[in-house]
Amino acid sequence: MTQTQWTAVDRYISDLFVPSDPALDATLEASAKAGLPAIQVAPNQGKLLMILAKMQGARRILEIGTLGGYSTIWLARALPAGGRLVTLEADPRHADVARANIARAGVADKVEVRLGKALDALPRIEAEQIGPFDFTFIDADKESYPQYLTWAMKLSRPGSVIVADNIVREGQVVDAGSRDTNVQGVRRFNAKLAAETRVVATAFQVVGSKGYDGFAIAVVAGED
DSSP states (O other), X not given: OOHHHHHXXXXXXXXHHSOOOHHHHHHHHXXXXXXXXXXXXXXXXXXXXXXXXXXXXXXXXXXXXXXXXXXXXXXXXXXXXXXXXXXXXXXXXXXXXXXXXXXHTTOTTTEEEEESOXXXXXXXXXXXXXXXXXEEEEOSOGGGHHHHHHHHHHTOOTTOEEEEEOOSGGGXXXXXXXXXXXXXXXXXXXXXXXXXXXXXXXXXXXXXXXXXXXEEEEEEOOOO
């Protein structure tokens, strides 16, 4: 199996289940033109996030890591009238691109892009009592993933869903001695999630146009 084949299969799946979408296509084009890294989720993964949020019946969504707003738009489309999505982005340029993309996609009335480091923003969100959130998507700096999980739990309720991207790192996650801080951050996150007694969780590997990686998913079950 090769990257070429993974990409071809992703294209086949997307042609069937994720047809061309002007707003999402424009989001990718604008993000590339602005020089943002092409690290957003693949189209079929974006639709999976939307489906998961719809299945959960989410009315309040938290996203940690906005980039150009591609996954944000997918998630916002899962929200009913009156729903709210708060997305956190540390890079001012990324936030500006995301806001324009979100407005073009017609979901700006449901989305608030908050600029600043997530670990600074999350305590303010708690203080403002915006939550609890029904669905949280974590896709930001990997070193902080363990802290993001702590905050996702604080801002959730029984039944809330938490999803984290990039938890396999091309298989490097099995290397306990890795000197890569991203790998070590993900390893700590995975261990912490596995040990968390208030959730039912699993993780799985993914191959496709974005290479070899994986997702973790958890449902908050409440206190023992």
